[in-house]
Amino acid sequence: MIQDPTDQYIATILAHADIVGKAVLEVGCGTGRITRDLARYAARVVAVDPDVAALEYARQRVPAANVTFRAIAPDFGDFFAVAGEETRFAAVLYTLSLHHVPVAEMGAHLRTVAGLVADGGVIVVVEPGAGGSFTELKERFGAGSGDERPAQEAAIRAMHALAGWTVGETVPFRILFQFADADDVLAAKLPDFAKRSAAVQQEILAFLAPHRTANGIVLDAGRRLNVLRRALAGEP
Template sequence: MFQDPTDEYIRTITAHCDLAGKEVLEVGCGTGRITRDLARHARRVVAVDPDETALAKARSAVPAPNVQFLPMPDGVLHFPPASFDVVIHTLSLHHVPLDRMNESLRAAAGLVRDGGVIVVVEPGDGGSFTEAKERFGAGSGDERPGREAAIRAMHGLDGWTVGETVLFRVRFLFADEDDFIATKLPGFGEKPEAFQQEVREFLARHRTAEGVVLDAGRRLNVLRRG
């Protein structure tokens, strides 16, 4: 799988947040797909994630000297106050347990220097990849409850203003149907035959000369003090 082959994430982030010369904390870096691009613009990137396996892949994929990958095993951001110019949640806020989401966002706000911002990138509506997640439980499955909670948390952050919602789309390129199944549907072979057939028919509709191409809606908000 190749996520975001046209670099829509970094294009959208940099259009609404100046990263040049900034110290950036990326919360929920995963395997480093967006970290790689952040490092090309920012002076320094500290990227954290609770998944040690994902972090190992990220360190291998992004050997940039201005990037530091750190584990976040308990989901808490352990940094001194006002350590960063920008804190970016890259598709991670909606994964925080609902009863800790407000606390997590307040902790992130405490790490931002005066004049700095919080950038929140979250799943949006629409797109064939989103449909596959909601219909078949692909990847992290139906993210609507977490997504709605993340929006409430942003608007409930005392002392911060949520900027306009920027909508954009990203593509996901899979070599073929089996690539999608292997990466996004573990246990597929144990599912009922009717389910397997439905999935393959869905993927066949999105087969191109490049492979299976799916897309997903995304939203970005920039939060500022005041």
């Protein structure tokens, strides 16, 4: 699987946040797909994630000298101490990760992150958006992380509730997922396919069929980006 072969993540981030030559904290770096691109532009990237296996893969995938990977607890509970060891950052990026923070902790997490942002800096939140064939695969068949809409809605509420910060306009964009074939989709996103009923298996394969191209199976997904900035005097 190739995620975002046209580099829409970094293009959108660069268009709305000044990270070139700056110190950046990436929250929820996963296997380093976006970290790799951040390293090309930022002076320094601290990338954290609770998935130790994903972090090890990311270290191998992104050997850049200006990137530091750090593990955090599965419930994000020790994030504050890990990130707090660093100086303040020009940008903190949640890359598809805010909705993975326990809902009850989202507010506290954002408040702590806000304290790590340098004067004039920003918090950039990239979250799943609406629409797209890959999104439908997740919502209908539980592919990948499955239907996460309640957590995503909670993340949006938490952003808007962050006192002293304003949430910029929502910037929608779309990314692609390129798979070699149906087997690649199943292995990467539906590993329990063989345990499904024959009827459901046929339904999944029928869903994938129209998305076959000369480059394999190509699915798309909506994404949304919001930039949070400290409120000016007199603003709510």
